Amino acid sequence: xxxxxxxxxxxxxxxxxxxxxxxxxxxxxxxxxxxxxxxxxxxxxxxxxxxxxxxxxxxxxxxxxxxxxxxxxxxxxxxxxxxxxxxxxxxxxxxxxxxxxxxxxxxxxxxxxxxxxxxxxxxxxxxxxxxxxxxxxxxxxxxxxxxxxxxxxxxxxxxxxxxxxxxxxxxxxxxxxxxxxxxxxxxxxxxxxxxxxxxxxxxxxxxxxxxxxxxxxxxxxxxxxxxxxxxxxxxxxxxxxxxxxxxxxxxxxxxxxxxxxxxxxxxxxxxxxxxxxxxxxxxxxxxxxxxxxxxxxxxxxxxxxxxxxxxxxxxxxxxxxxxxxxxxxxxxxxxxxxxxxxxxxxxxxxxxxxxxxxxxxxxxxxxxxxxxxxxxxxxxxxxxxxxxxxxxxxxxxxxxxxxxxxxxxxxxxxxxxxxxxxxxxxxxxxxxxxxxxxxxxxxxxxxxxxxxxxxxxxxxxx
Amino acid sequence: xxxxxxxxxxxxxxxxxxxxxxxxxxxxxxxxxxxxxxxxxxxxxxxxxxxxxxxxxxxxxxxxxxxxxxxxxxxxxxxxxxxxxxxxxxxxxxxxxxxxxxxxxxxxxxxxxxxxxxxxxxxxxxxxxxxxxxxxxxxxxxxxxxxxxxxxxxxxxxxxxxxxxxxxxxxxxxxxxxxxxxxxxxxxxxxxxxxxxxxxxxxxxxxxxxxxxxxxxxxxxxxxxxxxxxxxxxxxxxxxxxxxxxxxxxxxxxxxxxxxxxxxxxxxxxxxxxxxxxxxxxxxxxxxxxxxxxxxxxxxxxxxxxxxxxxxxxxxxxxxxxxxxxxxxxxxxxxxxxxxxxxxxxxxxxxxxxxxxxxxxxxxxxxxxxxxxxxxxxxxxxxxxxxxxxxxxxxxxxxxxxxxxxxxxxxxxxxxxxxxx
Numbered sequence: 001x002x003x004x005x006x007x008x009x010x011x012x013x014x015x016x017x018x019x020x021x022x023x024x025x026x027x028x029x030x031x032x033x034x035x036x037x038x039x040x041x042x043x044x045x046x047x048x049x050x051x052x053x054x055x056x057x058x059x060x061x062x063x064x065x066x067x068x069x070x071x072x073x074x075x076x077x078x079x080x081x082x083x084x085x086x087x088x089x090x091x092x093x094x095x096x097x098x099x100x101x102x103x104x105x106x107x108x109x110x111x112x113x114x115x116x117x118x119x120x121x122x123x124x125x126x127x128x129x130x131x132x133x134x135x136x137x138x139x140x141x142x143x144x145x146x147x148x149x150x151x152x153x154x155x156x157x158x159x160x161x162x163x164x165x166x167x168x169x170x171x172x173x174x175x176x177x178x179x180x181x182x183x184x185x186x187x188x189x190x191x192x193x194x195x196x197x198x199x200x201x202x203x204x205x206x207x208x209x210x211x212x213x214x215x216x217x218x219x220x221x222x223x224x225x226x227x228x229x230x231x232x233x234x235x236x237x238x239x240x241x242x243x244x245x246x247x248x249x250x251x252x253x254x255x256x257x258x259x260x261x262x263x264x265x266x267x268x269x270x271x272x273x274x275x276x277x278x279x280x281x282x283x284x285x286x287x288x289x290x291x292x293x294x295x296x297x298x299x300x301x302x303x304x305x306x307x308x309x310x311x312x313x314x315x316x317x318x319x320x321x322x323x324x325x326x327x328x329x330x331x332x333x334x335x336x337x338x339x340x341x342x343x344x345x346x347x348x349x350x351x352x353x354x355x356x357x358x359x360x361x362x363x364x365x366x367x368x369x370x371x372x373x374x375x376x377x378x379x380x381x382x383x384x385x386x387x388x389x390x391x392x393x394x395x396x397x398x399x400x401x402x403x404x405x406x407x408x409x410x411x412x413x414x415x416x417x418x419x420x421x422x423x424x425x426x427x428x429x430x431x432x433x434x435x436x437x438x439x440x441x442x443x444x445x446x447x448x449x450x451x452x453x454x455x456x457x458x459x460x461x462x
Numbered sequence: 463x464x465x466x467x468x469x470x471x472x473x474x475x476x477x478x479x480x481x482x483x484x485x486x487x488x489x490x491x492x493x494x495x496x497x498x499x500x501x502x503x504x505x506x507x508x509x510x511x512x513x514x515x516x517x518x519x520x521x522x523x524x525x526x527x528x529x530x531x532x533x534x535x536x537x538x539x540x541x542x543x544x545x546x547x548x549x550x551x552x553x554x555x556x557x558x559x560x561x562x563x564x565x566x567x568x569x570x571x572x573x574x575x576x577x578x579x580x581x582x583x584x585x586x587x588x589x590x591x592x593x594x595x596x597x598x599x600x601x602x603x604x605x606x607x608x609x610x611x612x613x614x615x616x617x618x619x620x621x622x623x624x625x626x627x628x629x630x631x632x633x634x635x636x637x638x639x640x641x642x643x644x645x646x647x648x649x650x651x652x653x654x655x656x657x658x659x660x661x662x663x664x665x666x667x668x669x670x671x672x673x674x675x676x677x678x679x680x681x682x683x684x685x686x687x688x689x690x691x692x693x694x695x696x697x698x699x700x701x702x703x704x705x706x707x708x709x710x711x712x713x714x715x716x717x718x719x720x721x722x723x724x725x726x727x728x729x730x731x732x733x734x735x736x737x738x739x740x741x742x743x744x745x746x747x748x749x750x751x752x753x754x755x756x757x758x759x760x761x762x763x764x765x766x767x768x769x770x771x772x773x774x775x776x777x778x779x780x781x782x783x784x785x786x787x788x789x790x791x792x793x794x795x796x797x798x799x800x801x802x803x804x805x806x807x808x809x810x811x812x813x814x815x816x817x818x819x820x821x822x823x824x825x826x827x828x829x830x831x832x833x834x835x836x837x838x839x840x841x842x843x844x845x846x847x848x849x850x851x852x853x854x855x856x857x858x859x860x861x862x863x864x865x866x867x868x869x870x871x872x873x874x875x876x877x878x879x880x881x882x883x
Contacts, residue, residue, distance in 0.1 A: 105753045136753055192551065299871050300879070320579065320784035321550035329868045353752050361791060361844055368845035373868050421794030421843050453732075453759050460751075460762050 027128065029178035031167055033431030036064040037080055040073060041413065044084035049091035049387035049402030053380035059089060061409040064432035069403055082427070088417055090383060091402050092147025092168075092410030092430065095356050096266070096313045096390040097293050097349035100138060101131035101151050101166075101174075105353060115154035116161060120198050120205060121218045123186065124250035125161035127153045128174045134446040136459065137353040142168050142436050142444065144357030145412040145425045148179060150394050152293075155189035155268040156197045158205065158214040162254055163187050163266060165394050169430055170444045183395040185290070186258050188215070190269035190278060191324045212277060219285040222255030229256065264290035264395050266313075270324035272300035279308055291393040293349060294318075296325045299332045302339035311345035311393045312336040315355075316365040333363075333385060334370020334377060347393060348385045359386045364419040379419055408432075484508045485857065486522025487836060490533035494826040495811035497804045505533060507832040510855035515828055526850065528836050535811040535824050536589025536833035536853065537841075539786040540745055541699075541725060541779035544580060544591040545573040545609055550783060559596045564678060565603030565647075566687035569595045570621035575613050579784055581862040584611050586787030587841060589833040589853050592818060594626055594699070600678060601640045602627035602647060602698065605687060608820055610833075612853045624723075624818060625691055628701040629711070630757045641710060646674040648718050651688040659689055697721045697818055699745065704757040705729040712740045723817060725779065728758040731765050734772040743775035743817045748796035749788075766809075767800025775817060776809045794842035806842060831855070 039061040046054040048069070060068035060079070075081065102114035113130035116122045131151060141149065147168050153160035165182035166174075190211060199206030205214050228246050235243065257263035265282070269275045269292045282289050291311035292298060296319060298305060298312040305312055314336065319328030329335075337346035348363045350356035367382040391401025400408045409432035415424045428436040436443050449459035485507040492515070493500045506514040506522050514520055546569050548555035557572030573593065583591075594606035604626045610618040629640050650672045658668045665682035669675040675685065690696045700711055703726045715722040724730070725745040730737055737744065751763040762768075769776055778796075780788040793806040815824035822830045832855040839846040851858045870882045 106755045106758070108755070140751060299868075302871075317785055317788075318783075320548070323549050323552055326549060327867060329864045329871070331868045331872070335868075335871060354749055357751075358749070358791075358795070361794075364843075364845045365791075368847070372847070373872050419845070421791060422798045424798060459753065459759060 027126075027175060027178075029180045029182075030173070030175045031169075031178055031180050032176070033064055033167075034169065034433035034435065036061075036409070036432035037434065038062050038078050039082060039409075039429070039432070040075060040079040041082045041084050041089060041411070042073075044087055044089040044413070045417070046089045046403060047380050047383035047418070048404070049383060050404065051378075051381045051384055053378065056085075059403060059411065061411065061429065061432045064409055066403055066405050066407050066409050066411075068405060082413070084413055086416075087426065088414040088423070089403070090145070090412050090414065090418055091387040092400065092412055092428065093145040093359050093386050094390040094394070094401060095141070095146055095149040095350050095359060095386075096291060096347055096393050097351045098141075098149040098151050098353075098356055099154065099351065100141065100149065100353055100356070101133065101135045102127050102153065104132045104135035105137050115156040117154075117156035117197055120157050120194055120214050121159045121251065122153075122157050122161050123159045123218070123252070123254040125153065126164065126184075127151050127162060127187075128164040128178065131164075131174050133170065133172055133174055133177065134448045136446045136448045137356075138168055138170050139444045139446060139449070140353065141356045142428055143425055143438075144359065145414070145418075145428060146356055146359070147410040147412070147428060147430050147435070148391070148394075148396070148400060149356065150185065150266070150390075152185065152266060153187045155187070155193045158189060158194045158211055159218055159255070160187040160189060162263070165396060167430055169435060170446055172447070179396060183262060183264055184254075184257070185264040185266045185394070186254060188265060188267045188278075190267065190274040191271060192322050193268070208274065212281065215278075215281055216284070218255060219259075219281070219287075222252050222259055223285060225249060225252035226256040226259050258287045259285065261288070264288075264393070266291055266293055266393070268293045270294050270296045270322070272297035276301055276304060279304065279310070290395070291345075291347060294325070294351070295336075296328050296332065299329055299335035300327075302336045302344055305336060306339035306344040309345070311347050311389060313347040313349040313390070313393060314366075315351070316348060316362040316369075330365065330369035331373035331375075333366035334373060334375050337370070337377065337381070337385070338375050345389050345392065346385050347389045349390070360414075360418040360423065361421055362386075364421075367419065379417075382419070482509070483523040484513070485524045485526065485852075485855075486520055487526045487528050487533060487834075490528035490531055490836065492826060493532065493534045493804070493807045495535040495808060495824050497802075497808055499804065500532070505826065505834065507852060507855050510831055512826060512828060512830050512832045512834075515826055526836065531849070532837045532839075532841060533826070534807060534835050534837065534841055535826050536835055536851065537587045537787070537790065537810045538814045538820070538824055539583065539588050539591040539779075539789065540777045540814045540818075541782065542591045542593050542786045543782050544583060544588075544593050544611065544786060545575065545577050546593055546595070548574070548577055548579070560598065563603075563681060564598045564600040564684055565625070565680065566605065566683035566685070567595055567598055567603065568605045568607070568622050569593060570605075570607040570619075573607070573609055573617055573619070575615055575617060578863045580611050580613055581860075582784075582864060583786050584851055584853070584858060585848065585860045585862050585865070586785075587790060587835050587837075587848050587851070588787050589835070589851065590820070590823060591786070592624065592814060592820075594624070597626065597628050597701070600627075600647070600684075601629055601644050602691070602700075603684065603687070606699070608818065610853060612856070612858070618854070620820075622687070624697045624699055625687060626699045626701070629707055630702055630704060631755055637707065641714075643674070643678075644714065647678075647688060648692060648714075650674050651685075651692040652718075654685070654689055659686070691720075692718065695721045697723055699723045699725050701725045702757075703728040703755070705732040705760065707757070708733050709736060712736055712742065715740060715742065726758075728765070729760040730774075731762055731768045732760055734769055734774065737769075738772040738774050743777065743813065744769060745777045745779050747779050747781070747792055748799075748801070749780075749792040763795070764799045766796035766806070770801050770805050775813055776805070777813050777817065778809050788844070790841055790846075791844035794844060797842060803842070
């Protein structure tokens with residue numbers, strides 16, 4: 001009897017868990033901000049992230065949101081006043097391309113979890129299941145003003161898996177860091193990496209045409225899967241009872257999520273001709289590419305990107321480490337930005353735990369190159385490259401990425417104009433709560449940082 | 463025929479004339495490369511030299527008004543692969559490693575003055591480079607050379623002026639064994655007498671008699687480099703980061719009287735006084751605050767300022783990946799986090815010259831070689847660029863492959879790209 005009971009349970013449990021996973025997200029965000037404060041930032045110079053610059057202007061933060069922005073906002077006792085005269089205020093910086101957590105520091109084999117390089121299509125894997133929440137690099141990025149970042153799988157595979165957006169508040173589960181309601185992304189990769197990784201194993205893809213065939217074969221399966229799911233969902237309740245629900249497939253579920261528009265596509269791609277091919281493939285199967293990442297040759301097809309409403313998530317100056325990264329121009333970001341008379345969407349991304357701390361400096365280099373190339377671009381517009389534009393590519397621009405009434409109070413106060421190398425981040429607010437304060441030395445330390453050099457100190461304590 | 467010769471003579475005459483014309487840079491804000499405060503003054507370039515530098519009026523054939531502009535010595539990349547690597551992931555374009563030589567591997571003959579990296583880095587302010595190979599299989603070994611980035615096929619530079627090495631965590635063997643190997647190699651080199659070095663046959667005999675040289679399969683070329691290291695004060699750049707390794711290297715320097723420079727040195731802040739006392743110059747990347755390995759846990763953005771306060775001679779590097787000029791950005795970050803401006807400027811210019819003996823460069827003073835930059839704004843702001851670059855007194859064309867490609871895609875776009883300029 002006992003034995004019999006066990007069998008029933010073991011049959012029942014998978015069934016139960018199946019229905020549960022379909023009904024709800026098993027990895028739902030449980031993010032809660034730090035206790036929000038009511039803050040009035042006074043007399044600041046502001047780049048609002050939407051392309052505007054204001055001087056001697058106040059920002060009111062209430063209940064975790066931007067409550068007001070304007071000159072001489074009324075002062076009440078309920079608000080902590082911060083005098084920001086002579087200082088600069090920007091939205092929290094957003095990085096659309098980070099591998100923190102999946103390639104944490106120290107960079108050792110045991111926690112290098114960013115590339116499931118065992119098959120060229122691994123749409124079934126999720127970066128958030130690799131992320132090490134104690135990565136000491138998050139706190140460093142916070143001191144660079146980064147309040148939100150998107151963590152992607154690596155580029156070994158044609159289709160590398162799901163990326164996830166997180167708020168830069170170190171917690172001890174990934175669910176509690178996940179940006180609420182932010183869409184997942186799908187990481188895809190063109191060019192040298194997949195063909196090298198698999199070509200070296202004498203397996204497909206070993207060429208760029210093999211890459212293209214690999215994506216298309218995967219999308220053909222995804223289209224079939226999606227229509228089977230939709231067919232089932234269209235049935236009457238009775239018919240659903242009668243028939244079998246199609247079995248879930250993790251890989252195709254992700255790809256179908258892209259086809260139905262719930263998951264963004266973040267596409268690692270360097271060469272202009274390959275980006276154009278990827279646009280053809282997206283059109284063939286009816287999905288949208290949110291951003292091309294790295295895109296060292298994006299400037300060669302800037303108009304095409306703008307026509308297709310695709311952002312270019314780019315470096316200011318990285319080049320030459322691979323053949324496909326040889327044709328760098330420093331005006332790349334500006335040319336993408338200015339395509340079709342300013343309709344382009346340019347993003348400065350890092351892909352690097354040092355770069356993410358200085359995205360303001362990277363934007364400054366890209367802006368300077370754009371001005372030298374003859375474009376008329378304001379600093380306020382260049383600020384979009386590291387705030388609202390990455391928010392747009394990540395699908396979170398309705399709630400963050402600019403200082404606008406009603407949005408999350410993700411705000412940075414800088415010691416001086418952030419386009420200068422000498423500008424330091426003084427305060428960072430995430431959802432209206434202080435996450436970093438230089439003056440009071442209020443800063444997070446991950447568990448990794450604790451007592452690791454000297455037992456009674458944190459890693460970078462003075 | 464006669465007419466043609468006259469033309470040729472005139473041509474030669476004009477070349478000579480052009481070359482001998484002096485250039486006066488007027489009213490510049492001058493950082494001379496030493497720890498000094500800047501001053502507003504005039505620089506006169508005659509031939510390849512700075513003939514005068516003065517706050518009083520000077521005359522020159524060509525006058526450049528640099529009012530409000532900063533003038534500095536040309537910046538020296540102290541840890542680069544300039545001229546020996548074109549594309550990182552393409553081994554046929556890499557000349558930075560050898561599977562035969564371990565200690566005496568020289569990259570000098572591989573230097574390619576036509577590398578596109580050279581105009582690019584030059585247009586960003588790098589005028590010369592200490593080009594280093596990759597680490598070899600030996601913990602000390604591999605020779606770096608100095609190159610002036612003038613793009614002339616006839617190379618201006620000095621070969622094999624520095625040896626590199628490394629010590630630290632590795633997946634294959636204990637660092638204690640690494641120290642033993644280094645000491646065994648140094649002891650072997652010390653044991654060699656001039657007679658052992660007369661011919662390759664003599665050296666081969668010495669190798670056969672040495673357990674360490676034999677087991678490491680050294681060639682005469684390797685032994686010659688080792689001999690230079692212990693007898694000729696050849697600078698040795700050791701890459702190391704962990705505080706305990708830095709102290710061990712200080713000990714080796716004292717014991718073997720090495721001309722030691724440490725590169726990386728991420729945990730130098732923990733032992734700064736000891737490094738200062740032992741007078742060891744450091745090459746650091748001031749922007750790197752990542753605890754990238756278990757040897758670099760104390761990595762900190764304020765390292766440069768902290769070391770400067772101890773009086774340590776500093777130089778800067780950037781990742782060995784094409785943009786060596788980013789040491790300017792690193793220097794700017796160092797200043798933002800506590801280093802002095804003049805100190806950062808010296809780290810980019812005069813310090814490498816003094817540490818590695820690079821001759822009359824890196825310093826704006828009478829009689830020095832005229833490697834200098836006129837900047838469009840503060841050179842430590844990464845957004846700034848040179849307006850003019852002089853190398854060996856020559857006003858260098860700042861066109862790069864990148865500037866050409868930029869023009870291709872911002873002008874005359876109605877033509878297919880293949881038919882644009």
